[in-house]
Amino acid sequence: MEHDKKGNHFTLSIPVLIIGGGISGITAAIELAEAGQEVVVIEKEPYLGGNVSGFNNYFPKMCPPACGLEINYRRIRSNSRVSYFTGAEVVDISGVEGDFSVTISLAARLINNRCTACGKCAEVCPVERKNKPFGRPGTKAAYIPGGLAFPMKFTIDEEVCEKESCAKCLEVCQYDAIQLEASPGEIFLQVRKIILATGWHPYDASRIENYHYSDEPDVVTNLEFEHLLASCTGPNQKLLRPSNGLPPERIAFIQCAGSRDQNHLPYCSSVCCSASLKHALTLADHYPEMKSEIFYIDLRVTGRNEKLLQRVQSTPSISLTKGKVGRIQRDTHGGGLVLAVEDIMAGIKRQDPFDMVVLATGLVPNLIEGIPLAMENGFYGAVQKAGIIPAATCKRPMDVASSVRDATAAGLKALQT
Numbered sequence: 001m002e003h004d005k006k007g008n009h010f011t012l013s014i015p016v017l018i019i020g021g022g023i024s025g026i027t028a029a030i031e032l033a034e035a036g037q038e039v040v041v042i043e044k045e046p047y048l049g050g051n052v053s054g055f056n057n058y059f060p061k062m063c064p065p066a067c068g069l070e071i072n073y074r075r076i077r078s079n080s081r082v083s084y085f086t087g088a089e090v091v092d093i094s095g096v097e098g099d100f101s102v103t104i105s106l107a108a109r110l111i112n113n114r115c116t117a118c119g120k121c122a123e124v125c126p127v128e129r130k131n132k133p134f135g136r137p138g139t140k141a142a143y144i145p146g147g148l149a150f151p152m153k154f155t156i157d158e159e160v161c162e163k164e165s166c167a168k169c170l171e172v173c174q175y176d177a178i179q180l181e182a183s184p185g186e187i188f189l190q191v192r193k194i195i196l197a198t199g200w201h202p203y204d205a206s207r208i209e210n211y212h213y214s215d216e217p218d219v220v221t222n223l224e225f226e227h228l229l230a231s232c233t234g235p236n237q238k239l240l241r242p243s244n245g246l247p248p249e250r251i252a253f254i255q256c257a258g259s260r261d262q263n264h265l266p267y268c269s270s271v272c273c274s275a276s277l278k279h280a281l282t283l284a285d286h287y288p289e290m291k292s293e294i295f296y297i298d299l300r301v302t303g304r305n306e307k308l309l310q311r312v313q314s315t316p317s318i319s320l321t322k323g324k325v326g327r328i329q330r331d332t333h334g335g336g337l338v339l340a341v342e343d344i345m346a347g348i349k350r351q352d353p354f355d356m357v358v359l360a361t362g363l364v365p366n367l368i369e370g371i372p373l374a375m376e377n378g379f380y381g382a383v384q385k386a387g388i389i390p391a392a393t394c395k396r397p398m399d400v401a402s403s404v405r406d407a408t409a410a411g412l413k414a415l416q417t
């Protein structure tokens, strides 16, 4: 399904709509399609894959994200029952189970499906985008969003593209894929069921004022660190401090940064402990000379992830300290960031210097603006009006394996009810 040159407005009738094209939405779509049901996935970003597509590696097996995502992309490509729209967001949902009417807005698509990802447009593009997301080298305004982008097509960042005065990409494209005049469109869907798989975004770390995330470049969130690792664990690449470009020697991980705290997120995000253990082990593999220290209230690693904890405990370059970090301050004598923490097991107060600090910020659900849905503890409630089925991390924090299981269950519910 392709947008026409001036954006488009058309109506489709499809049994199941899935909102969100992360690992959960993709899983629900494939399971339903392979059971014979037609589905449509809408994703607001220009690519499918969600948060996982930007990861460096996955716990528990520590494999690259490609190992889970690529096989799913292949299943989507080979199944004509799955349709998907990227750059698409829900504007309105009305009706009842069996007969929902859904209005979806489509972002203007300045590069269409004829793109072969040859990269000529980016070669001639004169405009640089800022590092987005953090840690990745900046890209041109014409760019491929990440190494695992699906569909593997270039996209143009309209916010920075200077299309009024420049059409260099249009001149070099041999495939007639550039359409700088494209305008936004709308689709109207008639669907019987809706699966919500809108996922999560990280808690805003700048709200934890005592950790100085906003004004200290060497204080980063766990998601930013994940992206940073993804861009520097290849051959000839180095992890460098954002502030001065020098390799860090000591890195601190602060668990529950904003989580389990009535002033911020009252709940446990369930994946942050395993994510920090994964990060520290990745550092130990790639940079054995670097020291990591994980500060925690309780370490919550369950099931297969307990093996991560055992590996950390037997890795000499990683230490685990029970204690909540009260404050992070810049050492005025140039010694890096000083953490004030009470080491509970040793019964002492410490003031220790680190080169970088990673905040294990929690998961906040992505909610669809303007569509009232039942809520539970700030997430989508498991029970909604008939025909609307929430799946995975928009319902509660969970890891990839649990998200895939929950999304499969949501697909099954859509088939059964």
Ligand SMILES: Cc1cc2nc3c(=O)[nH]c(=O)nc-3n(C[C@H](O)[C@H](O)[C@H](O)COP(=O)(O)OP(=O)(O)OC[C@H]3O[C@@H](n4cnc5c(N)ncnc54)[C@H](O)[C@@H]3O)c2cc1C
Residues within 6 Å of the ligand: 019, 020, 021, 022, 023, 024, 025, 042, 043, 044, 045, 048, 049, 050, 051, 052, 055, 057, 058, 059, 060, 088, 089, 090, 197, 198, 199, 200, 201, 222, 223, 226, 271, 275, 278, 362, 363, 366, 367, 368, 369, 391, 392, 393, 394, 398, 399, 400, 401, 403
């Ligand atoms: C730092 C960190 C590291 C982690 N590492 C691991 C790990 O190693 N192993 C592991 O098992 N788990 C890990 N997790 C957890 C993992 O990220 C989640 O389990 C996973 O992302 C859940 O996938 P999802 O599809 O539910 O959500 P998401 O990945 O958030 O995908 C949701 C998708 O929905 C889209 N969307 C949102 N709103 C709309 C809308 N209104 N319209 C259209 N589209 C929309 C989003 O753009 C996104 O593409 C980690 C989490 C963190 C914070």
